[in-house]
Amino acid sequence: MKYLTPLLGITLLSACAVGPDYQRPAVDIPSSFQYAPSKAQPDALDTEWWRQFNDPILDQYVQEAVQHNRNLAIALANINAAAGQLTVARSALYPSIGYQAGATRGLSSGERRAGSQRVSNSYQVAANVNWEIDLWGGLRRQSESANAQLEASKQARRGVLLSVAGATVQTYLQLRGLDQQLNIAKDTVNSYQRTVELFELQFKYGVIARITLEQVKSQYQEAQSNIPPIEKAIVSTENALSILMGRNPGPITRGKALDALTAPVIPSALPSSLLSNRPDILEAERQLEAANAQIGVARAQYFPQISLTSLAGGVSEQLNNLLKAGSSIWSLAAQASGSVFSGGSTQGQVKSAEAQTQAAEQRYLQTIQQSFADVENALSSYQADGKTLKSLTQLVNTNLEYSTLASLQYNGGLAPYLTVLDAQRQAYSAQQSATSARVAYLSSAANLYLSLGGDWINQLDQQSSNKPSLH
Template structure:
């Protein structure tokens, strides 16, 4: 009879259905194509795009950040946390077995008795319990916990994506500031030499005080532009140092911004974003978890059936503890069912359904934001490329204008005002040109970040390998005494 009861319960478990909706990926409207496209683009979205800059220093900085960045270390530890949670929930699918031993000595005095009695008791038992998951409550919780674990892994991949982009952008910005500083210092030296000449001319009575003041004003303007750039460089180095997981300090330099290679535009269809971007995958895993929790909440309406059992020995004497006469056992199948909860279960179901709707809307919003970011990045890099070509031509024209104005002034054909205007315009446009260079590199970085791609997985593997190597290097190993 016991075997028949157990077989019936196992059959009921095997045929049990899971309460609540099964997950189906929502239908999402995707644009058929980007607003801008490049028919000659190569599919490089799965490559380590930062290596296309062809700067070994930048490669080393990225590797350092993947090894030491604290945000990435936190995200890695969070995966271990959710893996532990998943293990806890998954364990409820299996029987729980425990063992215990108890030895006690007790003195009792009965009412009306002339003396007290003292006796010993010993007990050794093995106990087991198992909840029969007929309605799928535990399986739904298991489904949610697994989705949360995968979401934590996607969150780490999102940190990797953001980290690589931030390091590359910070380095490009640093090289842009270095170039601006070179322009400002070169302009200051040139104007300083010009000011020395003008002082000699003034002392010789060749030029007026007005022209000398104009020249000095131009020299001071160049000098005044240097400290803000130096301050920005120091702050950029400090910020990049933190990304690298170390205290603020100087950063190594590689190629000049003019020598860096601009990465190729990655190709891909809009629907590819659904498979590439970690934030979209994270949002979907959150939706899967929220969907599963609806079933777990609804399962509370139905009976809970468990199997419990106990087998062991109990005796008043330790020497007789494991005799056959001391054997004790017990098994039961308790069933509990809610009758009146004053709306508590209904509230839990409503809460779970509302959370699922929030996760659904967040998933849809994340996809729309992803499409917007790609379109913005495509438009940005395309228009910035056009702007850079125009500014390059403007720099060349102003260089010729400045040289001609200086020649005309030296030969007495024009006033120094024309030279002043030409050199000031050239200085400003040179700074604008290098800033636009930085904007173009940043637009390309943003495009790779927006497209996602398999390179995130590769970067995550690099981070794992670097972290493991770093831990091994710091492990002192076994010690002998």
């Protein structure tokens, strides 16, 4: 019984670990979002929302991006690296088993007389076991930290997955918006070209003054100058979309026109759901957990390290006798080592670990607050962009009517051609602005899904070829 008492004490000590256990910090969570719509679909976050645009080409591009995007491949490599570090940390909890073997040949001499010198051989082979007993839990805390880092890297990859899908959708929307703006600009140039040709004939026969012809030419040349910047932006956007999909830069196949795309339904969610839905929040929490475990790793340095070492094998002058009973050797040793004076090194490590944990906690809380702001901004933008699109759509209709009436009045001699030019310029500007507003409105709907996170990320993950095989 007296031998069981120390063993029981060691067992109880080894079941504990120095340092604080992780606890999620208290978070001030609002009960609802300020700009939450009255009508929303509660289960929308569980769907592949980009499919609601009803464009098969866009669906194909999202899938291609999550399969071939380079940033996702990098994120997967980071997961594998973190998994390797976890394996290293866990291996320290177990004994290490090794071996050693050797052969020695030497010349020995006794008394200095003839024939006393001889050559001797020595062979040895042994297995050894080394084990550091994690009595204070420092190794377990290191393993805990490495595991949290692994989980953080998984969430970081999910965050990249979210960003890649969102960027693919938004870049495609920008591309379709630029396409529509280019069509409007080209149609305007063609219309002005026909007007210039007509007015040149009228000027030739003295129907109009030269100043009127020059006004029309000026409008035509101005319209021509609007095309190259749009074409330049289209090439840049095509290249950006190609890179997102892991392709070399090049042309992009289009699907439905911008006006044919339908806006996704608005999802609903409570602020508290963000803590489990957003990868950046989950990543920040795992980073906090990893930092918290490092406090235990540092505090374990205050206590002695206890290790056991054993060796068993054989030594013989004859190789064939090496493993026989008479040649056996063995040893068993226990060792305790620690620091008596380190100049404050251990205290400094503990202080550093505690400060890093405090910083990680603040980053976690800040990430949560920023997520609330992201959702509020997305909700506000969606509502504002919807109102802007509605107003600009009405403005387009008004300016087109204005342009028609101005042409009728000019043809009837009731207004100068400057009135027609002004009406056409306003109509063109309104059409381009309305196109930008529609892109912004559709992008706001996408941003709302991105800011809320949700199970759609897991569904998207099933399509990705750059996903971890470990769980």
